[in-house]
Amino acid sequence: MRDRKRPPAPDAAGTPEFPTRRAILGSALSLAGGVVAIGAGRGAAGQDAPAVVPPWTREQGAAITSPPYGLPSPFEKGVVRKPRTPPPVPTAASSGTPLQHLHGIITPNGLHYERHHAGVPAIDPDQHRLIVHGLVDRPLLFTMDDILRFPSVSRIHFLECSGNTPGWSGAKESWTAQETHGLLSCCEWTGVALSTLLDQVGGRPEARWILAEGADAAAMSRSVPIEKALDDAILAYAQNGERLRPEQGYPLRLVLPGYEGNMSIKWLRRLKLGDQPFQTREETSKYTDLMPDGRARQFTFVMEAKSVITFPSGGQALREPGFYEISGLAWSGHGSIRRVEISTDGGRSWREAQLQDPILPKCLTRFRLPWTWDGGPAVLQSRATDDTGYVQPQRAALIEARGLNSGYHFNGIQSWRVQPGGAVSNVV
Amino acid sequence: MRDRKRPPAPDAAGTPEFPTRRAILGSALSLAGGVVAIGAGRGAAGQDAPAVVPPWTREQGAAITSPPYGLPSPFEKGVVRKPRTPPPVPTAASSGTPLQHLHGIITPNGLHYERHHAGVPAIDPDQHRLIVHGLVDRPLLFTMDDILRFPSVSRIHFLECSGNTPGWSGAKESWTAQETHGLLSCCEWTGVALSTLLDQVGGRPEARWILAEGADAAAMSRSVPIEKALDDAILAYAQNGERLRPEQGYPLRLVLPGYEGNMSIKWLRRLKLGDQPFQTREETSKYTDLMPDGRARQFTFVMEAKSVITFPSGGQALREPGFYEISGLAWSGHGSIRRVEISTDGGRSWREAQLQDPILPKCLTRFRLPWTWDGGPAVLQSRATDDTGYVQPQRAALIEARGLNSGYHFNGIQSWRVQPGGAVSNVV
Numbered sequence: 001m002r003d004r005k006r007p008p009a010p011d012a013a014g015t016p017e018f019p020t021r022r023a024i025l026g027s028a029l030s031l032a033g034g035v036v037a038i039g040a041g042r043g044a045a046g047q048d049a050p051a052v053v054p055p056w057t058r059e060q061g062a063a064i065t066s067p068p069y070g071l072p073s074p075f076e077k078g079v080v081r082k083p084r085t086p087p088p089v090p091t092a093a094s095s096g097t098p099l100q101h102l103h104g105i106i107t108p109n110g111l112h113y114e115r116h117h118a119g120v121p122a123i124d125p126d127q128h129r130l131i132v133h134g135l136v137d138r139p140l141l142f143t144m145d146d147i148l149r150f151p152s153v154s155r156i157h158f159l160e161c162s163g164n165t166p167g168w169s170g171a172k173e174s175w176t177a178q179e180t181h182g183l184l185s186c187c188e189w190t191g192v193a194l195s196t197l198l199d200q201v202g203g204r205p206e207a208r209w210i211l212a213e214g215a216d217a218a219a220m221s222r223s224v225p226i227e228k229a230l231d232d233a234i235l236a237y238a239q240n241g242e243r244l245r246p247e248q249g250y251p252l253r254l255v256l257p258g259y260e261g262n263m264s265i266k267w268l269r270r271l272k273l274g275d276q277p278f279q280t281r282e283e284t285s286k287y288t289d290l291m292p293d294g295r296a297r298q299f300t301f302v303m304e305a306k307s308v309i310t311f312p313s314g315g316q317a318l319r320e321p322g323f324y325e326i327s328g329l330a331w332s333g334h335g336s337i338r339r340v341e342i343s344t345d346g347g348r349s350w351r352e353a354q355l356q357d358p359i360l361p362k363c364l365t366r367f368r369l370p371w372t373w374d375g376g377p378a379v380l381q382s383r384a385t386d387d388t389g390y391v392q393p394q395r396a397a398l399i400e401a402r403g404l405n406s407g408y409h410f411n412g413i414q415s416w417r418v419q420p421g422g423a424v425s426n427v428v
Numbered sequence: 429m430r431d432r433k434r435p436p437a438p439d440a441a442g443t444p445e446f447p448t449r450r451a452i453l454g455s456a457l458s459l460a461g462g463v464v465a466i467g468a469g470r471g472a473a474g475q476d477a478p479a480v481v482p483p484w485t486r487e488q489g490a491a492i493t494s495p496p497y498g499l500p501s502p503f504e505k506g507v508v509r510k511p512r513t514p515p516p517v518p519t520a521a522s523s524g525t526p527l528q529h530l531h532g533i534i535t536p537n538g539l540h541y542e543r544h545h546a547g548v549p550a551i552d553p554d555q556h557r558l559i560v561h562g563l564v565d566r567p568l569l570f571t572m573d574d575i576l577r578f579p580s581v582s583r584i585h586f587l588e589c590s591g592n593t594p595g596w597s598g599a600k601e602s603w604t605a606q607e608t609h610g611l612l613s614c615c616e617w618t619g620v621a622l623s624t625l626l627d628q629v630g631g632r633p634e635a636r637w638i639l640a641e642g643a644d645a646a647a648m649s650r651s652v653p654i655e656k657a658l659d660d661a662i663l664a665y666a667q668n669g670e671r672l673r674p675e676q677g678y679p680l681r682l683v684l685p686g687y688e689g690n691m692s693i694k695w696l697r698r699l700k701l702g703d704q705p706f707q708t709r710e711e712t713s714k715y716t717d718l719m720p721d722g723r724a725r726q727f728t729f730v731m732e733a734k735s736v737i738t739f740p741s742g743g744q745a746l747r748e749p750g751f752y753e754i755s756g757l758a759w760s761g762h763g764s765i766r767r768v769e770i771s772t773d774g775g776r777s778w779r780e781a782q783l784q785d786p787i788l789p790k791c792l793t794r795f796r797l798p799w800t801w802d803g804g805p806a807v808l809q810s811r812a813t814d815d816t817g818y819v820q821p822q823r824a825a826l827i828e829a830r831g832l833n834s835g836y837h838f839n840g841i842q843s844w845r846v847q848p849g850g851a852v853s854n855v856v
Contacts, residue, residue, distance in 0.1 A: 054555065054697070060645050061547025063518045065675045068508035069500065070538040073678045075553055076671050080496035090491045103618035103666035104582035109536055110498040111670065119489025125503055127482065151753050154532035154784050154794055190531035217488050238531035240668065242539065243504050247493045250501045269482070325579050356582050358786045366582055 072110075081111060082178055091119030091217075094161065096182020099310045099329065105156070105356070105364040107185035109240050114247045115161050115183065117282075118217035121267055125251035128215070130235075134272035137202030144237070144251050150192040153234060155257065158186040158331045158364045160303050162260035162287060167395060167410040175426040176315040180414060181308040184329075186364040189255045191236035194229045197271075207273035211280070212254050215269040222263045222287075223277040224256065228301070232257050232362075235268065257362040258333030259301045260408070262287060292403030303333035305392050306411040307340055307367070307384035318422035321375035326353070327368045332386035337365040339385040344371060346379035346415065347394065353382070378418040379427060500538075509539055510606055519547030519645075522589065524610020527738045527757065533584070533784070533792040535613035537668050542675045543589050543611065545646035545710075549695055553679035556643070558663075562701035565630030572665070572679050578620040581662060583685065586614040586759045586792045588731050590688035590715060595823060595838035603854040604743040608842060609736040612757075614792040617683045619664035622657045625699075635701035639708070640682050643697040650691045650715075651705040652684065656729070660685050660790075663696065685790040686761030687729045688836070690715060720831030731761035733820050734839040735768055735795070735812035746850035749803035754781070755796045760814035765793040767813040772799060774807035774843065775822065781810070806846040807855060 072079065081095040094115040097107055114120075125144045133139035161183035171180070203226070210229050214220040224233065234255040237244060244250040249266030256263050262282060277283065277299070289297040307330035312318055326344075330337045336359050341350040353367035367382070384392045393401075395412035402409075415427035500507065507530075509523040522543040525535055542548075553572045561567035589611035599608070631654070638657050642648040652661070662683040665671060672678040677694030684691050690710060705711065705727070717725040735758035740746055754772075758765045764787050769778040781795035795810070812820045821829075823840035830837075843855035 054551075054557075054643055056549035056551055056695075057643050057645055057647060057697075060519045061544065061549040062674075063544070063547055064511050064521045064523045064542055065509070065548065068510070068523065070509070070540070070673050070675060072497065072537075072670060073553075073672075073674045074550075075678075079670060081493070081498070082496070083492050091488045093492045095492045095496065101671075102669040103580065104616045104669055106534060106616045106668045108668045108670045109500075110538075112498070114492055116489065116491070119491055120493065121484035121489040122502075123482075123484050125501075129482075145747075149751065149753070151798060152531065152755065152796065156786075188532045188534045215482055215485050217485055219485060240534045240536045241530040241532055242500060242507060242536045243529075244501075245498050246490075246501045247498060250503075267484075269485075319573075323577065325577070327580065358584075358788065360786065368580065370579060 079111070081114060082182070084179075092117055094163075094183060096178045097185050098178045099182055099184065099308065100177040100313045100316060102310065105186050105329070105366050106240065107187060109187065109242065109245050109248070112185040112187060112239070112245065112248055113159075113161065113183045115261060116216070116247070117220050120247045121216050122246065123215060123251060123267060128251050128269070130252060130269060130271070132197065132201045132271045132273075134211070134274050135204040135207035136273055137204065138200070140201050147192060147235060147237060147252060150196055152190055153193050154188055154190040155232070155234065156186065156188045156360055156363050157255060157257040158184060158362065159255075159261045159264060160184045160331070162262065162300075162303070162408040165410045165414075166407070167412050167414075168399070168404050168406060171426060171428045173425045173428050174314070177308055177310050177313040180314065180426060183261070184331075187239040188241065189234055189236040190238040191234045191252075191255070194233035194235055194254070197235060198229065203273050206275045209274050209277050211270070211272040211274060211278040212263075212265040212268060213270040213272075214249075214265045215267040220262070220265055220282065221278070221280040222265060222282055223280065224254075224263065226273075228256060228259070256301075258303060260287065260303055263301065287408065289402065289408050290405035292405065300409055303331070304409070304411045305332035305334065305337070305384045305386040305390050306330070307382040307392060308414050309342070309380050309382050309416060312380065312418060312424045313416050314424055314426040316424045318373055318418065318424070320422070321373050324371050324373055325368055326371045326380065327366065328382050329364045330367055330382070330384040331362070331364050332384065332388075332390070333362060334390065335387045336361045337384055338387045340365075340367040341383045342367075342369045343381040343383070344378045347381050347413070350383065373418065375420060377420055380416045380418065381413050383413055507539070509542060510610070512607075520545055522591075522611060524606045525613050526606045527610055527612065527736065528605040528741045528744060530738065533614050533757070533794050534668065535615060537615065537670065537673050537676070540613040540615060540667070540673065540676055541587075541589065541611045543689060544644070544675070545648050546644050548675045549644050550674065551643060551679060551695060556679050556697070558680060558697060558699070560625065560629045560699045560701075562639070563632040563635035563703065564701055565632065566628070568629050575620060575663060575665060575680060578624055580618055581621050582616055582618040583660070583662065584614065584616045584788055585683060585685040585790050586612060587683070587689045587692060588612045588759070590690065590728075590731070590836040593734075593838045593842075594835070595840055595842075596827070596832050596834060599854060599856045601853045601856050602742070605736055605738050605741040608742065608854060611689070612759075615667040616669065617662055617664040618666040619662045619680075619683070622661035622663055622682070625663060626657060631701050634703045637702050637705050639698070639700040639702060639706040640691070640693040640696060641698040641700075642677075642693045643695040648690070648693055648710065649706070649708040650693060650710055651708065652682075652691065654701075656684060656687070684729075686731060688715065688731055691729065715836065717830065717836050718833035720833065728837055731759070732837070732839045733760035733762065733765070733812045733814040733818050734758070735810040735820060736842050737770070737808050737810050737844060740808065740846060740852045741844050742852055742854040744852045746801055746846065746852070748850070749801050752799050752801055753796055754799045754808065755794065756810050757792045758795055758810070758812040759790075759792050760812065760816075760818070761790060762818065763815045764789045765812055766815045768793075768795040769811045769813075770795075770797045771809040771811070772806045775809050775841070778811065801846065803848060805848055808844045808846065809841050811841055
């Protein structure tokens with residue numbers, strides 16, 4: 001990060017030096033509001049104040065927010081989830097997070113992306129049960145009260161749908177970051193470490209896989225390797241402090257950090273331990289990657305390192321030449337982000353972006369880079385490197401390796417075109 | 429933290445050891461659901477499954493969430509902000525965060541505590557202006573578009589009202605954590621470092637204080653030392669990813685990490701640089717601490733180290749003897765939490781709690797401790813130590829030092845009484 005936290009340097013009199021330099025912005029930052037003459041008005045503190053007192057200062061505001069669970073300002077009504085292309089049936093659908101309107105790394109719960117295979121069940125938590133059985137010493141049935149009794153953990157992790165970023169083919173120039181990368185969100189998840197629960201049931205030595213099944217009408221089911229279950233898997237009942245949202249699996253979901261989103265089974269009702277993968281519908285006919293030679297990659301669990309510039313991005317506009325901060329998100333299912341580089345000339349030259357701490361494993365990392373737009377055409381790209389040394393590939397390299405048969409796991413470098421008038425669009 | 433992330437230990441065959449020990453929970457954890465016989469039903473994956481298939485699995489759920497900005501489950505309708513005692517006028521009010529229902533460290537935006545001095549103004553961001561003037565080279569007026577052009581920062585910080593925890597006198601046995609400590613929340617704030625903006629206007633060397641004024645009808649105003657402005661002050665426009673909520677200062681607020689909440693001026697419209705404090709109403713008649721000798725402490729900006737157990741806490745109940753995880757929050761306006769100790773015998777003995785990482789400065793830290801309740805009476809306390817070495821005091825020591833004249837800055841140790849039947853109440 002840039003030197004934002006420098007301590008004030010005391011001068012000879014022991015008072016801190018006041019900054020007068022414009023080192024960061026230089027003269028490039030356009031201040032459209034400009035300098036104003038200070039009017040003769042008097043502020044509340046008896047000090048000179050701008051003459052124009054806005055209307056909302058002249059009358060009492062609303063009392064305590066009602067209803068008592070608050071919502072965004074009506075002026076932000078455009079910042080919502082957006083459905084993807086019409087699904088085959090209405091309940092097998094998805095909607096994307098408006099990444100181009102967001103800041104930092106946390107996704108507010110109301111904007112976390114959705115992906116359902118048979119819609120969102122309305123589950124009474126008092127009636128919900130989790131059964132754990134199969135190759136265990138003690139098959140057990142848990143109520144939510146039971147689950148809440150266990151020792152808990154909290155971790156900030158991203159979730160990304162393996163079908164995020166339809167970059168293999170068919171991309172549209174009009175797409176925003178919500179449409180290219182919006183099946184991606186990041187929350188603080190709280191729940192019980194799956195390893196803690198497995199201690200209770202006593203898994204047998206021959207147990208190598210766990211079937212996780214949801215209570216939705218799809219009975220969404222995936223096989224989870226025992227190594228992952230014992231590592232960092234969470235039986236989550238809370239996101240960003242409060243209980244899970246219905247569309248995120250209320251009252252209980254699996255969270256498999258860094259794995260493709262569909263494996264973090266929502267509305268979790270069953271875990272069965274077995275000695276091999278269960279070969280469910282969702283890991284045979286779906287969620288495999290068809291290669292150019294006609295064979296399919298199966299069990300491609302981990303979401304590889306990836307990044308996207310969220311400002312400036314598709315559908316946005318730069319109003320005039322001058323200073324802008326390029327900003328975006330990087331993540332890796334293998335661990336932490338080590339480096340993000342940015343190109344403004346379509347990949348010919350690269351500069352290293354600043355990373356916002358804390359930089360956490362399997363979590364979104366916000367990156368930023370100051371940029372002065374000269375008013376000419378530009379192509380913006382970001383390239384993430386994770387702490388395994390893996391470097392996010394260019395689209396052409398990815399397609400050369402994997403062909404165009406797959407609809408999943410596209411993690412190629414995203415390109416946004418800035419046109420001379422300032423309009424930004426997706427490069428197809 | 430406990431040893432949750434242990435890597436699976438390979439056995440002779442190279443496969444990870446499956447945990448069968450119940451080291452963490454022992455036999456103390458009561459599993460009320462108990463063991464069930466596995467029925468003859470067939471799950472989606474063709475495996476044995478519990479015979480009872482819940483009703484929500486038998487029908488398609490709701491399609492994409494509508495409206496597209498999501499809300500909590502109807503089963504969580506009791507988890508809302510709660511107004512404090514009736515205010516002198518309806519718009520000078522506050523409402524508390526339901527800490528006893530929350531997990532982790534992030535407060536969802538809909539539950540962030542509120543404190544207004546003249547209600548919540550409905551501000552059109554396109555009409556909003558921030559003026560920076562006084563002892564500066566270039567007095568400037570900024571639109572929100574201008575503010576959004578600047579380099580940005582994101583930080584996770586708590587905010588706490590200095591009037592949080594009415595612990596000096598008048599406490600009630602019925603109080604929940606929402607009522608004792610609910611004027612406390614924690615979000616990821618994104619905005620412009622105030623130091624960056626001050627670079628633009630060119631503060632003069634004699635400028636030592638900054639008046640910050642809100643656009644609400646109270647024209648809420650406080651004086652901020654220049655040292656704080658140059659250190660970690662943020663002009664925030666986003667919380668937890670999205671734009672500020674109206675009740676949190678939409679479209680722009682000051683965030684002064686670690687300082688009493690009222691100084692993080694909401695609906696920020698004016699910053700004036702001066703050579704001394706501005707002695708506003710809110711720092712003379714209000715927000716000073718009246719000492720036993722009749723003198724008032726002024727400019728008690730920093731919120732000292734403090735903690736509260738959120739489970740078990742007032743209004744909750746333990747259903748039976750056995751294992752429970754004691755959990756709560758600790759924080760310090762001076763920096764990071766170094767240690768939290770927990771007593772279950774009213775302060776006679778203490779054990780060190782586990783701290784959930786990441787442990788961030790001026791941020792809530794979640795602590796946890798396994799506890800086996802023997803069914804007898806208990807008094808639960810938590811004691812925070814921050815990285816300056818400051819230790820949260822017992823209530824009696826705090827009152828001996830400060831008397832009972834003040835309504836602010838109570839950071840004494842909180843006590844919850846567990847009665848033999850399991851009911852938990854506030855110790856008054």
